[in-house]
Amino acid sequence: MNEIKHTQTETTERETVEENFQKTSPNDDSVKIYEQEALRGSAEAQHRLGVCYFYGKGVKQSYEKAAMWFGKAALQGLASAQHNIGSCYFRGYGVEQDYEKAVLWFEKAALQGLAEAQHRLGVCYFYGKGVEQSYEKAAMYFEKAALQGLADAQYNIGSCYFRGYGVEQNYEKAAMWFKEAASQGDDDAKSTLKKMKEDAEQTFDEAKELLEKAASLRHKIAKKLLKALEEAIGN
Numbered sequence: 651m652n653e654i655k656h657t658q659t660e661t662t663e664r665e666t667v668e669e670n671f672q673k674t675s676p677n678d679d680s681v682k683i684y685e686q687e688a689l690r691g692s693a694e695a696q697h698r699l700g701v702c703y704f705y706g707k708g709v710k711q712s713y714e715k716a717a718m719w720f721g722k723a724a725l726q727g728l729a730s731a732q733h734n735i736g737s738c739y740f741r742g743y744g745v746e747q748d749y750e751k752a753v754l755w756f757e758k759a760a761l762q763g764l765a766e767a768q769h770r771l772g773v774c775y776f777y778g779k780g781v782e783q784s785y786e787k788a789a790m791y792f793e794k795a796a797l798q799g800l801a802d803a804q805y806n807i808g809s810c811y812f813r814g815y816g817v818e819q820n821y822e823k824a825a826m827w828f829k830e831a832a833s834q835g836d837d838d839a840k841s842t843l844k845k846m847k848e849d850a851e852q853t854f855d856e857a858k859e860l861l862e863k864a865a866s867l868r869h870k871i872a873k874k875l876l877k878a879l880e881e882a883i884g885n
Contacts, residue, residue, distance in 0.1 A: 685699060696719045732755045792806045
């Protein structure tokens, strides 16, 4: 069984920078509007402009400019921008890689209730990236994000309950969270549930066999005791 999901590969990192943004592909005119509004101080426009530069949508792709605009929006308190500049620091996109700065920004976004940031903070605590390693805090943040419906977090808190990382081991809760993640199409959760079912069936068959052997042994012992009792009475 996998331990926890990073969601930290380059592909996934790029996919999760701004999920909602990808529903609309900006053209040159919209980018110009973002630039005008960003220069006027609009945090939302600064963030969207950062996404444009991150993906090269309507502009020449540039992680450096993406990080710059994410940073400006993050300083104004925009949670999605705080998460994204944190991701940039975590992976070294357009800035020097710095786990401590990444954690700082994830914490700010997590405090605003952003599930993705809560989950990423959980990953940081799980592996001790930029913070002192703590399974307890990792599990806490995974569960916060899981309760908001984030599939990766649901899988990860399920893994914590399954292994007893930061929480008391509880197979029922593990299965519950794996089911929640699987219902959203998470393949790892599906395969884990399948393996749990197979293991449970094997354990049941083994237990049944042992009980049958024990029952047979008790029957033999009972017959010997009865025979000894009959002989004692006969004498």
